[in-house]
Amino acid sequence: MACNVNENLDSALESIELENQLARISKTILVMSGKGGVGKSTTAANLAVMMSLSGYTVGLLDIDFHGPSIPKLLGMENKKADMKGEKLIPLVMGDTLKVMSLGLLLQNQDDAVIWRGPMKMGAIQQLLRDVDWGDLDYLIVDCPPGTGDEPLSIVQILKKPTGALIVTQPQDLSVADVKRSVKFCEKLEIPVLGVIENMSGFICPHCNEHIDIFKSGGGKNMAESFKIPFLGKIPLDPEIVTASDEGKPFVYFGKKETADCFQKIIDNMLEVVEMNNKDEQKSENNTTDSEKSVTKFAIPLANNELCMHFGHCEQFAIIDYDENEKKIVNSDLQTPPPHEPGVLPKWLGELGVNTILAGGMGSRAQQLFASNGISVVTGAPVGKAEDLVKAYVGGNMETGINACDH
Numbered sequence: 055m056a057c058n059v060n061e062n063l064d065s066a067l068e069s070i071e072l073e074n075q076l077a078r079i080s081k082t083i084l085v086m087s088g089k090g091g092v093g094k095s096t097t098a099a100n101l102a103v104m105m106s107l108s109g110y111t112v113g114l115l116d117i118d119f120h121g122p123s124i125p126k127l128l129g130m131e132n133k134k135a136d137m138k139g140e141k142l143i144p145l146v147m148g149d150t151l152k153v154m155s156l157g158l159l160l161q162n163q164d165d166a167v168i169w170r171g172p173m174k175m176g177a178i179q180q181l182l183r184d185v186d187w188g189d190l191d192y193l194i195v196d197c198p199p200g201t202g203d204e205p206l207s208i209v210q211i212l213k214k215p216t217g218a219l220i221v222t223q224p225q226d227l228s229v230a231d232v233k234r235s236v237k238f239c240e241k242l243e244i245p246v247l248g249v250i251e252n253m254s255g256f257i258c259p260h261c262n263e264h265i266d267i268f269k270s271g272g273g274k275n276m277a278e279s280f281k282i283p284f285l286g287k288i289p290l291d292p293e294i295v296t297a298s299d300e301g302k303p304f305v306y307f308g309k310k311e312t313a314d315c316f317q318k319i320i321d322n323m324l325e326v327v328e329m330n331n332k333d334e335q336k337s338e339n340n341t342t343d344s345e346k347s348v349t350k351f352a353i354p355l356a357n358n359e360l361c362m363h364f365g366h367c368e369q370f371a372i373i374d375y376d377e378n379e380k381k382i383v384n385s386d387l388q389t390p391p392p393h394e395p396g397v398l399p400k401w402l403g404e405l406g407v408n409t410i411l412a413g414g415m416g417s418r419a420q421q422l423f424a425s426n427g428i429s430v431v432t433g434a435p436v437g438k439a440e441d442l443v444k445a446y447v448g449g450n451m452e453t454g455i456n457a458c459d460h
Contacts, residue, residue, distance in 0.1 A: 072183040081216040088231030090199040093252040095123035098196040106151035110191040116155030118198040125157040129301025141186040201238040217247035224272040248285035249277040353439040362413035371439035432456040
């Protein structure tokens with residue numbers, strides 16, 4: 055039993071570490087495609103490089119475990135990530151681009167990775183939690199093609215990604231597959247920042263004639279049909295292939311005309327991100343003053359009074375106190391789920407609790423609640439829940455020692 059408790063505590067603390075890591079990443083963008091071979095990884099790598107050149111601190115995470123391309127594209131194929139303490143150190147390009155991929159951890163680049171869903175979920179958690187990403191303006195995540203385990207896992211871990219970029223080719227078959235990625239984002243409520251049409255047209259180096267080898271406009275038409283932004287086209291340029299094979303980011307070494315296409319796409323994407331941020335802030339600002347003024351308390355109870363030992367309580371009193379009206383506006387009793395480390399913080403967080411009044415609580419449990427944005431007041435005396443709330447908000451509650459500090 056003690057072994058299970060310790061394992062649960064370790065798991066809960068790992069979750070806290072992951073949350074702390076994600077809190078240092080301002081925005082997360084998934085780069086997706088409905089099918090392979092559309093140049094998704096090449097697009098992700100070059101966008102990340104150009105964003106870093108524009109002054110942003112960028113992380114590039116490759117979660118295509120069965121075919122990690124990022125190390126090859128960035129000339130890191132024969133390099134390995136080092137450890138410092140308990141953290142993996144990402145490889146750095148320039149001053150502001152940090153890169154991590156399973157390909158930087160394999161002993162042999164040709165090794166086959168044969169994993170099922172749960173193992174992939176654990177690996178993605180580790181690549182976020184155990185890598186020293188530091189503070190990032192953007193984390194670009196290169197997902198494998200399709201809508202399988204990896205994209206679903208990264209969405210569940212990130213909880214609320216800033217958005218997704220969808221890469222397609224112009225032809226109907228590619229566009230049809232990409233529609234599934236858009237539907238995937240819709241179902242999981244991920245904003246689609248826009249569609250990128252890759253390999254869109256070829257300009258003859260001899261006569262400068264524009265030739266639509268794979269048709270043209272499929273990505274733009276699809277974006278319009280779904281009412282999502284179309285960010286731009288990237289032409290089929292032989293120099294992109296050469297640069298990729300040599301591990302040199304095209305936007306560093308390629309022709310200016312094509313590099314300008316990447317810059318235009320970034321500018322359009324950032325404009326969409328900014329617009330989404332304004333819409334979100336506007337929505338938050340529409341929250342009524344009364345909603346903002348309410349503090350939601352949770353008091354552990356036994357025999358209808360505060361329970362001195364938090365983990366042994368029978369029920370929770372959930373009490374809403376309106377600071378503007380200076381009164382309790384709602385009171386309810388809730389039966390908690392079975393008591394295990396990490397369960398109650400999540401449960402009370404989902405109920406919207408801000409503050410716990412407790413007689414005693416262990417320091418590790420307090421840490422778990424803090425990670426869920428819930429403050430804990432210990433040393434509260436035995437008494438009726440509503441009386442304790444009134445005493446606390448009035449500054450009259452006398453607190454004693456923490457009855458359960460272990």
